[in-house]
Amino acid sequence: MTQMLKVKHAALQVLPMRTRAVATLAIDYNSLMEYGLLLAKGSISPPESVKDRNRYMVKLYTDREAGQKTMTMPFVSIRDQMVHGRDVVRLERLTTMNLEFDFKRRPVNPRMVAFSGGEHLAFDTVPWPNLMEAELARNLFDKWREKRCLKTLADWDDWQDFYLSHRALTLTRRAGKAHGLQVTKEGSVGILQRVFLRAYVRGKWGLQRGLTNAELAKQVTACGCDTSEFDVKNASKGALVQGVVPRTPQTEAMWKKLTRRFPGLSVKDFFFDG
Numbered sequence: 001m002t003q004m005l006k007v008k009h010a011a012l013q014v015l016p017m018r019t020r021a022v023a024t025l026a027i028d029y030n031s032l033m034e035y036g037l038l039l040a041k042g043s044i045s046p047p048e049s050v051k052d053r054n055r056y057m058v059k060l061y062t063d064r065e066a067g068q069k070t071m072t073m074p075f076v077s078i079r080d081q082m083v084h085g086r087d088v089v090r091l092e093r094l095t096t097m098n099l100e101f102d103f104k105r106r107p108v109n110p111r112m113v114a115f116s117g118g119e120h121l122a123f124d125t126v127p128w129p130n131l132m133e134a135e136l137a138r139n140l141f142d143k144w145r146e147k148r149c150l151k152t153l154a155d156w157d158d159w160q161d162f163y164l165s166h167r168a169l170t171l172t173r174r175a176g177k178a179h180g181l182q183v184t185k186e187g188s189v190g191i192l193q194r195v196f197l198r199a200y201v202r203g204k205w206g207l208q209r210g211l212t213n214a215e216l217a218k219q220v221t222a223c224g225c226d227t228s229e230f231d232v233k234n235a236s237k238g239a240l241v242q243g244v245v246p247r248t249p250q251t252e253a254m255w256k257k258l259t260r261r262f263p264g265l266s267v268k269d270f271f272f273d274g
Contacts, residue, residue, distance in 0.1 A: 009038040013115060015058055017099045018042060023057040025115045042099060045071050061099050062120055066147050070097040100145050103138045110156045121151055140166050161187045161248050168246035168272035179241040186225055188248040193225040195245055195270055196258060197235035204240060206264030223257035224250070245270045 013026035021042025037054045046056045060070070072093050080086045101107065105125035113122040128134035144162050148155055165188045169181055184190045199205045200216065211219065213232040220227040245251055251271075259265050 007035070009035045011038055014038055015061065015115070015120075017057075017061050018102045019104075021057075021061075021099055023054050023061070025058065025117075043072050043074070044097070044099075047071070058117065060097075062118060062151070064097065064099060064149055064151075066145060066149055068097045069094050071095075098145075100141070100150060103134070103141050106133075106137070110153060112153060121153060121156055123156075136167060136170065137163065157249070161250060164188065164246040164248050165191060168244060168274075171274055172241070172244045172272060177241045177244060178239060179244045180239050181244060188246045188251045189225040189254050192245045192251045192254055192258075192270065193220060193227060193231070194235065194238065195240070196220065197227070197232055198238050198240045199269070200262075201232065201235045202240055205269040206266060207262060219261055220258075223261065224254035242269050243272050245272060247271055 010031040011024050011027045012031075013024075015023045015025050017023070019042070020040050021044070022038060022040050024037040024039060027037065039054050039057065041053070041057055044057065044060065046053050050056045072095050074090065074093065076086045076088055076090075081088060106128050107123040107125055110121060110123045112119045128137070140163050141159070144159055148158060150156060150159060162183070165183045169179070169183065169191070172179060181191055181194060186193065197216075197220065200207045200209065203209050213229040216232050217227040217229050255265075255267075255270070
């Protein structure tokens with residue numbers, strides 16, 4: 001019987017970056033002799049002076065910054081060859097580097113993993129439940145990575161707060177809930193703050209007015225989100241809609257503090273369930 005599977009590479013530790021971009025972090029001598037290094041540069045073109053391209057790609061990836069530029073050298077397109085009669089040569093283009101995970105699967109179990117040059121964020125992946133969730137995550141990540149990279153657990157926490165906040169507001173809006181909320185620099189706790197203030201000034205959802213604007217602002221600030229008297233005054237203008245607050249570590253922590261100061265609050269009124 002013809003063998004169906006063939007071993008093409010073997011390594012002790014690899015660095016998967018994105019589709020068609022992977023490097024070798026650790027390899028034993030026998031595997032190196034038989035298979036060589038596992039390296040795919042993902043359209044990145046290292047300078048001609050670089051001798052160790054594997055090490056170059058590892059450093060490029062682990063030291064990357066948002067918006068970083070890199071040189072690529074693609075061939076002249078088939079269209080240009082046919083339409084303009086151009087020769088098959090390489091072009092030089094300085095482009096924004098994109099070696100981030102492509103979110104074709106849902107990342108889970110984030111953790112830091114050590115390698116010979118330091119440590120980097122790693123995670124497992126599982127399938128997305130449906131196409132809509134996959135497209136939403138990829139679109140949101142394209143916005144998030146304009147200012148940050150997924151390199152540490154702190155980056156992961158920031159991304160999750162951004163993603164879950166936008167996801168909750170987007171899905172509730174699609175469900176016909178006209179909440180008029182946007183994600184601000186305060187992230188998920190800013191959403192909880194605004195929904196809480198809207199409920200308080202109306203005396204809804206187990207809340208009864210009794211504090212001055214200044215007193216209420218001080219109480220909410222103590223719970224985890226800076227709040228001014230203007231925020232309290234402005235709360236009466238926004239619509240009060242149930243079930244729009246994203247569940248994140250930040251909102252869960254703020255919620256515990258709010259319920260100690262304002263007993264009678266209901267999770268069902270505030271948090272998004274989906």
